[in-house]
Amino acid sequence: MAHTPPIAKPRSPMGWWLLATVAVVALPHLLRMPSLMALGCLGLFAWRAAHQLTGFPLPGRALRVVLTVSMLALVVVSNLTVLGREAGAHLLIAMLLLKLLEVRSERDIALVLIVSFFATISMFFFSQSLLVAGQALIAVLLLLNMLMAVVHPVDSWSTQREHLRHVLRLSLHALPLTVLLFFLFPRISAPLWGLSQSDAGHRTGLSDTLAPGQVSNLSDDDSVAFRVEFTRNPPGENMYWRGLVLWHFDGNSWRAPHQLVRPPEVTSRTVLEVGGEPVDYAVTVEPHSQRWLFGLDMPASTPSGAQRTSSLELVVEDPLLERHRYELSSYMRYRLEGDTPPDARYRELPGGYGSRARALAAQWRAQGRNDAAVVEAALAHFATEPFFYTRQPPLLHEDLVDEFLFETRRGFCEHYAASMAFLMRAAGIPARVVIGYHGGEHNPLGDYYIVRQSNAHAWTEVWVPQQGWRRIDPTAVLPPDRIEAGTESVRERARDSAGVRVGERGWVGRVGATLAHGLDTLHHEWNRWIIGYDQRRQSELLDNLGLPDVDWTELAALLGATMSVVILLLATWVFVRRRAHSDAVRRLYARFCRKLSRKGLEPRRFETAADVQRRVERRLPERAAEVSQILGLYYRLRYQPAPEPGTLQALRRAVRRFRV
Amino acid sequence: MRRSALDWRRFIRGDGPQSAPVHLHQRRVYILPTRRGMVFALLLLLMLVGSLNYGNSLAYLMTFFLSGIWVVSILHTYRNIIGLNVSTNAVEPVFAGENSRLSVVISCIDRVPRRAVEVRVGATTPGRCDVDGNDTAATTVALAAPRRGRFALPVFTVCSRYPLGLFRAWSPVHIRGEHIVYPTPVAEASLPLERTDERSGHGDRGQGADDFAGLRNYRSGDSLRHIHWKAVARDQDLLTKQFGGDQTEELWLAWDDVPEVDDEQRLSILTRWVLDAEKAGVEYGLRLPGVEVELGRGSDHQSRCLTELAVFGRPD
Numbered sequence: 001m002a003h004t005p006p007i008a009k010p011r012s013p014m015g016w017w018l019l020a021t022v023a024v025v026a027l028p029h030l031l032r033m034p035s036l037m038a039l040g041c042l043g044l045f046a047w048r049a050a051h052q053l054t055g056f057p058l059p060g061r062a063l064r065v066v067l068t069v070s071m072l073a074l075v076v077v078s079n080l081t082v083l084g085r086e087a088g089a090h091l092l093i094a095m096l097l098l099k100l101l102e103v104r105s106e107r108d109i110a111l112v113l114i115v116s117f118f119a120t121i122s123m124f125f126f127s128q129s130l131l132v133a134g135q136a137l138i139a140v141l142l143l144l145n146m147l148m149a150v151v152h153p154v155d156s157w158s159t160q161r162e163h164l165r166h167v168l169r170l171s172l173h174a175l176p177l178t179v180l181l182f183f184l185f186p187r188i189s190a191p192l193w194g195l196s197q198s199d200a201g202h203r204t205g206l207s208d209t210l211a212p213g214q215v216s217n218l219s220d221d222d223s224v225a226f227r228v229e230f231t232r233n234p235p236g237e238n239m240y241w242r243g244l245v246l247w248h249f250d251g252n253s254w255r256a257p258h259q260l261v262r263p264p265e266v267t268s269r270t271v272l273e274v275g276g277e278p279v280d281y282a283v284t285v286e287p288h289s290q291r292w293l294f295g296l297d298m299p300a301s302t303p304s305g306a307q308r309t310s311s312l313e314l315v316v317e318d319p320l321l322e323r324h325r326y327e328l329s330s331y332m333r334y335r336l337e338g339d340t341p342p343d344a345r346y347r348e349l350p351g352g353y354g355s356r357a358r359a360l361a362a363q364w365r366a367q368g369r370n371d372a373a374v375v376e377a378a379l380a381h382f383a384t385e386p387f388f389y390t391r392q393p394p395l396l397h398e399d400l401v402d403e404f405l406f407e408t409r410r411g412f413c414e415h416y417a418a419s420m421a422f423l424m425r426a427a428g429i430p431a432r433v434v435i436g437y438h439g440g441e442h443n444p445l446g447d448y449y450i451v452r453q454s455n456a457h458a459w460t461e462v463w464v465p466q467q468g469w470r471r472i473d474p475t476a477v478l479p480p481d482r483i484e485a486g487t488e489s490v491r492e493r494a495r496d497s498a499g500v501r502v503g504e505r506g507w508v509g510r511v512g513a514t515l516a517h518g519l520d521t522l523h524h525e526w527n528r529w530i531i532g533y534d535q536r537r538q539s540e541l542l543d544n545l546g547l548p549d550v551d552w553t554e555l556a557a558l559l560g561a562t563m564s565v566v567i568l569l570l571a572t573w574v575f576v577r578r579r580a581h582s583d584a585v586r587r588l589y590a591r592f593c594r595k596l597s598r599k600g601l602e603p604r605r606f607e608t609a610a611d612v613q614r615r616v617e618r619r620l621p622e623r624a625a626e627v628s629q630i631l632g633l634y635y636r637l638r639y640q641p642a643p644e645p646g647t648l649q650a651l652r653r654a655v656r657r658f659r660v
Numbered sequence: 661m662r663r664s665a666l667d668w669r670r671f672i673r674g675d676g677p678q679s680a681p682v683h684l685h686q687r688r689v690y691i692l693p694t695r696r697g698m699v700f701a702l703l704l705l706l707m708l709v710g711s712l713n714y715g716n717s718l719a720y721l722m723t724f725f726l727s728g729i730w731v732v733s734i735l736h737t738y739r740n741i742i743g744l745n746v747s748t749n750a751v752e753p754v755f756a757g758e759n760s761r762l763s764v765v766i767s768c769i770d771r772v773p774r775r776a777v778e779v780r781v782g783a784t785t786p787g788r789c790d791v792d793g794n795d796t797a798a799t800t801v802a803l804a805a806p807r808r809g810r811f812a813l814p815v816f817t818v819c820s821r822y823p824l825g826l827f828r829a830w831s832p833v834h835i836r837g838e839h840i841v842y843p844t845p846v847a848e849a850s851l852p853l854e855r856t857d858e859r860s861g862h863g864d865r866g867q868g869a870d871d872f873a874g875l876r877n878y879r880s881g882d883s884l885r886h887i888h889w890k891a892v893a894r895d896q897d898l899l900t901k902q903f904g905g906d907q908t909e910e911l912w913l914a915w916d917d918v919p920e921v922d923d924e925q926r927l928s929i930l931t932r933w934v935l936d937a938e939k940a941g942v943e944y945g946l947r948l949p950g951v952e953v954e955l956g957r958g959s960d961h962q963s964r965c966l967t968e969l970a971v972f973g974r975p976d
Binding site: 110114117118120121124125128132133136140144147148150151152162166170171173174175176177178181182185187188530531532533534567570571574575590593594597598600602604 | 678679680681683685687696699700703706707710712714715716717718719720721722723724725726727728729731732733735736739742769773775776790821822823824825826
């Protein structure tokens with residue numbers, strides 16, 4: 001005796017809601033499917049829609065088997081397998097739509113809804129953008145609404161509205177638990193089994209080779225590279241963190257061959273003259289499996305256990321596999337080897353590359369400029385010519401330098417630093433590329449700076465007579481409107497430097513820019529706080545909350561405790577809001593009745609006080625006097641036109657004291 | 661003696677029958693996950709494992725949100741049942757083999773609207789209703805009545821799976837009351853023709869020369885003057901009055917007159933007689949061993965007779 005639920009009947013409003021829900025769930029998957037597969041799924045959906053619209057009969061068992069087999073075949077044809085992410089998702093959607101065609105009982109609908117939940121979450125393994133998140137939220141709300149409709153059939157629009165309101169209320173109540181679980185649930189870093197995501201991620205930070213694209217890969221990585229606590233004279237701006245100096249260009253990448261293999265040169269040969277106040281600080285660097293440390297330009301001291309090279313890099317013996325803390329002091333004003341012309345290797349250029357760049361450099365020289373003037377000319381060239389800063393530049397094929405400088409003119413810091421160094425060497429000025437980090441985010445809670453992998457940067461150093469090695473950052477002179485949105489660190493650089501600034505644009509442009517920035521900030525923050533939340537970020541958060549070095553058992557205990565508190569609060573909220581009687585007297589009387597009901601003595605319908613009294617005297621004689629008093633007070637309050645002032649308090653006291 | 665909450669006998673047996681209205685307070689309402697709730701929890705576990713493995717933030721977020729929903733729906737489902745007042749209306753008697761209809765009245769004394777509240781007894785179709793805040797609603801549920809007799813109202817369950825069907829909150833309700841099941845009447849049994857030997861003193865009621873002796877089904881050819889028109893006016897079959905001797909219009913339905921040996925069969929025949937007598941509009945009385953119902957007419961009288969037949973021989 002199968003009872004056909006209202007959903008299964010054609011033309012029913014619940015049927016439409018079911019179709020709409022499944023449509024929202026399946027849509028993002030359909031958009032990613034190959035056309036044949038998508039067509040098959042659409043066909044199944046259309047069949048159900050036809051049934052809903054006109055009562056077109058649904059397939060019988062034999063036909064359903066045929067359909068199942070054909071969908072399976074479609075999946076195999078589209079994916080050449082049934083294993084893996086893509087095929088799995090296609091299979092899921094196909095099964096969902098097939099099940100939709102045989103919805104007959106309440107249990108069938110519940111199964112469709114459960115599978116839909118799976119389908120929704122499976123979308124996240126392909127994309128975690130804001131759009132997908134929004135679609136998933138709507139899908140989940142619709143699915144909850146459907147679950148409710150199965151339990152309580154909807155017969156009118158007002159009932160439907162009530163259901164939707166209730167779903168929202170459920171979601172609101174569930175939010176605190178969600179937030180708690182999301183932030184405090186212990187995150188593990190390694191996958192449980194071998195099927196990790198395709199992108200490995202750059203957990204090792206910088207490498208010792210500047211190949212195109214290296215630094216930009218890190219720009220989306222918000223994991224912390226190191227933290228800095230300043231003890232004296234924090235600079236606040238212009239914080240360039242020196243990592244590695246690269247001096248050899250082979251036409252493809254900049255490297256420092258033999259630099260770290262042969263023993264570092266004795267520091268006494270490097271002359272560093274400093275001025276102004278020293279900046280004292282302590283750096284806590286995250287393990288990055290390399291052998292160098294980071295110091296603010298220019299480090300004047302050497303941390304214990306490390307050695308300073310002639311290029312003022314800081315190297316250690318063994319690759320860093322653990323978090324390491326060291327102390328340094330640096331000077332922001334310095335003159336590095338001002339009197340000693342540097343080694344010839346800083347002027348070498350590979351043959352056969354960058355002919356136009358060499359011509360440009362020669363042109364500047366020919367205008368009779370000295371070294372410093374050539375440097376300025378180069379910077380002005382970058383500032384005034386249409387160069388753009390972007391993280392998705394066009395690929396360079398043959399001649400990296402010429403293509404970038406004269407054709408594409410779009411790139412990120414590596415392009416600029418590398419081409420700047422090339423131009424300088426072409427003009428006969430010693431130059432080298434430095435890779436490291438720039439800037440940092442101040443954490444006011446702990447009063448330290450956070451430098452992330454996204455702060456990775458590359459810049460140039462040129463040697464000018466008398467001035468020594470000078471830091472030149474070509475990206476800092478780029479005007480703001482040529483910097484792609486989302487690259488805050490670049491804008492910071494532009495602010496820091498005293499470079500050329502483009503004139504103000506109109507207010508429309510400004511509004512547009514603000515909106516773009518707002519959207520980008522939203523996207524950026526979304527990536528940082530939600531998508532990018534992982535084990536490292538969790539430890540950071542716990543550090544900020546004052547709980548360093550918490551292992552997962554303690555974290556689980558903390559989570560359990562906070563969740564219990566929240567659930568208790570929720571329960572109080574949910575049950576206390578039941579109270580209806582704004583009338584104090586009715587409330588007190590209801591409480592009195594509740595207490596009596598524990599012994600089955602509550603006043604029944606049409607019973608008078610005398611009847612209640614009699615029953616109490618029989619069953620609970622020791623309470624008879626109290627009951628009589630309470631009833632007397634209640635009736636006085638209820639029926640006397642002007643009861644005495646203290647009666648309500650007396651009733652309240654008596655009811656509170658009354659114990660069954 | 662104070663009944664403690666840990667009285668295990670009460671836990672197993674439940675409280676005895678209560679008088680209406682029964683208030684569903686916290687100690688009476690239970691809640692457990694439904695099968696769908698368990699499947700949902702399994703789904704969440706799988707989602708968690710997937711999120712853990714891939715470290716996918718949005719997957720975590722959705723898993724945790726649905727876990728929050730799962731927990732919160734415990735509170736909402738519990739709130740859907742707690743605090744209701746349950747009572748019953750009197751149950752109309754039925755004949756054995758039919759189903760009694762138990763009308764349950766549910767009233768909500770706070771302002772929380774209750775949805776999809778079900779009343780279940782045994783395996784019959786449950787009754788469903790919605791109760792608005794500060795309002796009352798009623799629903800009926802079928803009670804199986806296979807045997808005759810007077811029965812106490814069974815324990816029924818007021819339960820609900822609203823809002824999401826993941827949990828089921830229920831409260832067993834035992835209300836003091838009874839319902840009566842009359843014996844199944846046989847399909848047909850001709851009424852006994854009662855002849856009183858002694859002069860009853862009522863004499864001829866002025867119908868005809870002879871005294872009324874009883875009724876029989878109309879046969880074509882009977883005089884129209886002898887038709888019992890009162891019955892026809894009541895939309896019943898055509899019956900012809902029989903006359904003969906010093907008869908009165910009184911009909912005694914007696915145990916001894918039943919041409920059967922089996923007790924239950926006797927009762928079934930007597931039941932049919934009572935129904936027919938009432939239909940004929942005759943004054944009738946019931947004589948059973950140890951029980952006598954004096955002559956009378958009308959639905960109350962019929963109920964009384966049928967009740968006596970229902971409870972005959974049953975000590976309860």
